[in-house]
Amino acid sequence: MTLDSINFWLAIIATVAFAVTAVLAIADRGVDIFGVLVLGVITAVGGGTVRDIILDVPIFWANDLVFVRVAAFASLLAFLARKFFTQPQIFALMIYLDGLGAALFGMNGALKTWELDFAWPLGPVILGVITAIGGGIIRDVMVGRKTLIMSTEVYAIPVLLGSVLMIALMHFFPDHKGAVLVFCTLFSFSMRAAAIHWDWQMPAVLVTKSRKSWSD
Amino acid sequence: MTLDSINFWLAIIATVAFAVTAVLAIADRGVDIFGVLVLGVITAVGGGTVRDIILDVPIFWANDLVFVRVAAFASLLAFLARKFFTQPQIFALMIYLDGLGAALFGMNGALKTWELDFAWPLGPVILGVITAIGGGIIRDVMVGRKTLIMSTEVYAIPVLLGSVLMIALMHFFPDHKGAVLVFCTLFSFSMRAAAIHWDWQMPAVLVTKSRKSWSD
Amino acid sequence: MTLDSINFWLAIIATVAFAVTAVLAIADRGVDIFGVLVLGVITAVGGGTVRDIILDVPIFWANDLVFVRVAAFASLLAFLARKFFTQPQIFALMIYLDGLGAALFGMNGALKTWELDFAWPLGPVILGVITAIGGGIIRDVMVGRKTLIMSTEVYAIPVLLGSVLMIALMHFFPDHKGAVLVFCTLFSFSMRAAAIHWDWQMPAVLVTKSRKSWSD
Numbered sequence: 001m002t003l004d005s006i007n008f009w010l011a012i013i014a015t016v017a018f019a020v021t022a023v024l025a026i027a028d029r030g031v032d033i034f035g036v037l038v039l040g041v042i043t044a045v046g047g048g049t050v051r052d053i054i055l056d057v058p059i060f061w062a063n064d065l066v067f068v069r070v071a072a073f074a075s076l077l078a079f080l081a082r083k084f085f086t087q088p089q090i091f092a093l094m095i096y097l098d099g100l101g102a103a104l105f106g107m108n109g110a111l112k113t114w115e116l117d118f119a120w121p122l123g124p125v126i127l128g129v130i131t132a133i134g135g136g137i138i139r140d141v142m143v144g145r146k147t148l149i150m151s152t153e154v155y156a157i158p159v160l161l162g163s164v165l166m167i168a169l170m171h172f173f174p175d176h177k178g179a180v181l182v183f184c185t186l187f188s189f190s191m192r193a194a195a196i197h198w199d200w201q202m203p204a205v206l207v208t209k210s211r212k213s214w215s216d
Numbered sequence: 217m218t219l220d221s222i223n224f225w226l227a228i229i230a231t232v233a234f235a236v237t238a239v240l241a242i243a244d245r246g247v248d249i250f251g252v253l254v255l256g257v258i259t260a261v262g263g264g265t266v267r268d269i270i271l272d273v274p275i276f277w278a279n280d281l282v283f284v285r286v287a288a289f290a291s292l293l294a295f296l297a298r299k300f301f302t303q304p305q306i307f308a309l310m311i312y313l314d315g316l317g318a319a320l321f322g323m324n325g326a327l328k329t330w331e332l333d334f335a336w337p338l339g340p341v342i343l344g345v346i347t348a349i350g351g352g353i354i355r356d357v358m359v360g361r362k363t364l365i366m367s368t369e370v371y372a373i374p375v376l377l378g379s380v381l382m383i384a385l386m387h388f389f390p391d392h393k394g395a396v397l398v399f400c401t402l403f404s405f406s407m408r409a410a411a412i413h414w415d416w417q418m419p420a421v422l423v424t425k426s427r428k429s430w431s432d
Numbered sequence: 433m434t435l436d437s438i439n440f441w442l443a444i445i446a447t448v449a450f451a452v453t454a455v456l457a458i459a460d461r462g463v464d465i466f467g468v469l470v471l472g473v474i475t476a477v478g479g480g481t482v483r484d485i486i487l488d489v490p491i492f493w494a495n496d497l498v499f500v501r502v503a504a505f506a507s508l509l510a511f512l513a514r515k516f517f518t519q520p521q522i523f524a525l526m527i528y529l530d531g532l533g534a535a536l537f538g539m540n541g542a543l544k545t546w547e548l549d550f551a552w553p554l555g556p557v558i559l560g561v562i563t564a565i566g567g568g569i570i571r572d573v574m575v576g577r578k579t580l581i582m583s584t585e586v587y588a589i590p591v592l593l594g595s596v597l598m599i600a601l602m603h604f605f606p607d608h609k610g611a612v613l614v615f616c617t618l619f620s621f622s623m624r625a626a627a628i629h630w631d632w633q634m635p636a637v638l639v640t641k642s643r644k645s646w647s648d
Contacts, residue, residue: 028424034418036424063335149467150462152464208463242640243641246641254561275488295640360582
């Protein structure tokens with residue numbers, strides 16, 4: 001298998017994970033099947049859509065609907081098989097795959113931005129993070145959930161650091177795009193996996209003191 | 217009257233209905249006249265704006281401000297004449313006109329997307345739905361209301377099914393655009409009108425069980 | 433100093449004020465340093481980003497990251513020096529500078545839209561207001577705060593009136609762009625400063641009666 005095809009199949013798996021975890025995250029709110037479909041698809045492709053609007057390039061799903069189809073299918077599957085996916089081990093697997101997805105989408109987003117030479121060096125970092133977490137934020141806003149940005153979970157930081165690492169490595173090894181992509185994705189995913197495994201939270205000194213609680 | 221001029225005048229009526237129902241929906245929150253203006257206009261033109269950004273074509277109101285003007289005027293009118301519009305019969309009429317607007321905006325959005333050959337076949341369906349409900353969702357998010365997507369009302373489904381019907385009919389009758397547009401709009405509106413009249417809700421089997429209630 | 437360089441340095445000050453007031457506004461919610469960074473930058477550059485997407489021109493920060501850098505730096509500074517910035521006099525200064533920023537960003541946004549001849553005459557007014565308040569609205573939505581649009585504070589009205597004044601003056605004095613920009617910015621800021629100083633609220637007759645309160 002070539003790097004491109006590995007990247008493609010990993011992105012398919014990541015899309016499934018994003019859609020499934022999205023559905024599981026909102027299932028306790030009384031959402032109908034149409035809402036599930038919309039929110040699952042938005043979570044999976046929303047970040048890349050915002051990225052492409054900012055880059056002013058054609059939306060990535062416009063010329064190939066496979067990611068929309070996969071996200072729609074996975075959302076419906078997650079709706080129908082909620083009991084299966086909420087089993088502790090399956091759910092845990094999904095959380096790790098979602099982390100893989102964030103790393104993969106983030107690094108691919110950063111690389112795409114780098115290749116378009118958009119707002120170097122901060123552009124690839126900003127749009128890498130938007131690619132990874134934008135869809136989930138739109139979902140949470142539409143659902144009325146506390147968004148990721150208000151959580152102290154270590155979720156976006158691995159994408160941020162992975163993107164920074166990527167622009168540094170691409171600067172020194174511009175001819176080894178594939179290797180840099182793989183390395184940064186593994187780096188970002190490893191950090192997220194560690195954060196899941198050990199339940200890392202941001203240290204209190206890096207968090208403002210809360211005097212208001214979210215109604216959630 | 218030609219089909220284009222009928223379509224135009226129906227769109228004007230729909231714009232009024234969108235703006236008026238928007239103002240009535242948020243009036244119980246203590247919104248000032250500036251907020252009323254902004255939210256009425258966003259509800260009426262927001263969905264088409266998001267559609268045109270995704271299509272990467274000029275925003276539909278940029279070259280002809282008539283829809284913005286009508287929405288602004290209708291919003292101010294609804295603010296001043298809240299008592300008139302909240303009379304049961306007038307309010308019911310507005311709800312039906314709002315349903316006509318959703319059908320009309322949705323089908324015109326789907327057709328525009330089809331004509332641009334954008335992401336066929338799912339593109340016209342996705343952007344038809346966004347055209348119809350996007351503005352209302354942005355309004356609800358800005359107001360802090362429960363969005364349409366979290367409701368089990370049958371509101372977006374008629375637009376979704378109408379858009380699917382449209383791409384099917386356009387496939388077989390590409391030379392009868394006008395007839396297809398009229399037929400799908402009537403189909404979509406009829407379904408929405410039935411949903412209003414008989415207060416259809418999504419059947420419980422198609423809704424996840426709620427364990428959290430929205431603070432609203 | 434030329435007008436352009438004065439405009440530039442004022443925009444830098446305004447960016448700092450937007451980022452700092454953003455951080456102070458959300459600090460009581462328990463946000464981590466990543467959230468602070470994201471929300472500070474979005475508040476400062478979000479409105480201009482939405483404006484440029486609607487105008488379909490390159491995002492203003494893509495070719496010059498100085499505003500993103502300044503916003504990021506100011507956000508981190510505000511996070512670290514929260515105690516300093518929440519002193520009554522410093523905080524009051526920040527509120528006035530934020531008002532200067534809204535006037536400045538709004539008038540520059542209206543002027544940019546006017547120069548592109550986009551949707552004259554409402555386009556410059558709409559996009560002037562979006563430039564000034566768009567970033568703050570995105571921030572509040574992501575944070576789950578009551579948005580500006582639901583407040584009866586006199587914040588957006590000075591930008592709206594300043595933009596209207598600008599298109600009127602540009603119509604009559606198309607050759608005096610600089611003077612018009614300065615005059616409208618001063619007009620808009622003066623009105624906002626008066627609103628802060630005397631705590632102006634929209635008169636009750638221009639506000640719908642609230643029957644629901646925001647959970648905030």
